[in-house]
Amino acid sequence: MSSIEVVSPTIEEYLEAIYRLEKKKGSAKTGDLAKELNVALGTITNTIESMEKQNFITHKPYKGVNLTKKGRKIALDVVRRHRLSERLLTDVLHIDWSKTHDAACKLEHAIADKDIIKPLEKVLGKPKTCPHGNPIPSESGKVIEEKSELLANLGLGKEGIIVKVTDERPDMLQYLATLGLVPGANVQIEEKAPFNGPIIVKVMGASYALGRNVASVIWVKKNE
Amino acid sequence: MSSIEVVSPTIEEYLEAIYRLEKKKGSAKTGDLAKELNVALGTITNTIESMEKQNFITHKPYKGVNLTKKGRKIALDVVRRHRLSERLLTDVLHIDWSKTHDAACKLEHAIADKDIIKPLEKVLGKPKTCPHGNPIPSESGKVIEEKSELLANLGLGKEGIIVKVTDERPDMLQYLATLGLVPGANVQIEEKAPFNGPIIVKVMGASYALGRNVASVIWVKKNE
């Protein structure tokens, strides 16, 4: 029986953060983790040392840490619980998608039990993604990532469907929602200002100028 | 603004356990708490000393602890979250009532935020009780306790409606459910054996012999 190892909520948070950073930048640097987890640098050094001893991660000083197979397995389970929690919050409790991330980040540790997570997944209708479009790992840790590209990289005149949003700060999500920039929405590039200037996009008939920072958290699937 | 004080999950658990024991026995003894919380006696002594310093409880050695006003306020909020969690588990996730208590005891700490608990309460339809019939404290800490008496104390031939069940051990709840002894069910006393012997009750047409231990966790509202 290869059931998933039980670790403290703290270690789960570390694994979750490492997973995200690894996905985004290839590895998780001490400093990034300190910011992400809101703790002092020395704390990170301590904890990753202990996590390395437990074979959850490998660490190359000044290069960052990476998940081992063992660590990734747990991380994926945390991410799974996180994203199912988000779905519960939006789909069942009707909470705004801008508020779900922080709440889910606590909830995820309280629903580790299979007797809870399985019924939850079922009631939600086995959703494939979180409300922000990120894939929900399967029970066995499989992640089906829909192919997509950054809105910021889409060519002039091209259009596509928003697949996911990879910045879950409440203010960012609120802003995106007011423009209708949510997963499933159709967007077209109308203009791209030079020198990394704004991008004008058309959504639901309306046009908006987006900064590159914003256009770089939105992933779309190009229409053929 | 008298918003509720934030304490650690551990202290919340202590307050919750003290609330229950106080309700059941008038006060919470060190030993009872050790059993309830599954920690060593010395740990209880330590923690209640610290809790007394923070004015959450008063403590008379060998007599037990009691909640202060301040402590009770927090305890009621924890109990509120616990019972709303149980409702979520049974009503939304369709989890059996015998499994909800333990799961809720973790969940309750992850849904302290007003932005979560209010929508949850609303979605559940502002339930008055947990699945076991115990009242859900209001946001302001009001508890509306329906008048009821122990099934074990009901006279021969009398009948009533089950109001609540005050033992939430999984095996007890499973047993009660198989007999149909759940809140709302009508029961009648058919026989009471002497010397604290079994009680024969009629439920839904069937008759069952219940030990006094069982009849002493079931509370009923006598018909007329």
Place this chain on the structure above:
DNA sequence: AATATATATACGATGAATCGTACTTTTATT
């Protein structure tokens, strides 16, 4: 190549929560 800047580590210290054993006090029994 030398220096400056960013990044990471070492180290000593703290607080919360826990344990187990030894000791003390209260309550029950004779």
Place this chain on the structure above:
DNA sequence: AATAAAAGTACGATTCATCGTATATATATT
């Protein structure tokens, strides 16, 4: 009232997660 049993407390120790300051190393800039 003396003694036994039960209940509670004291105390020293451990582990986890954290902090902040001082020090070290690597990378970027000149």
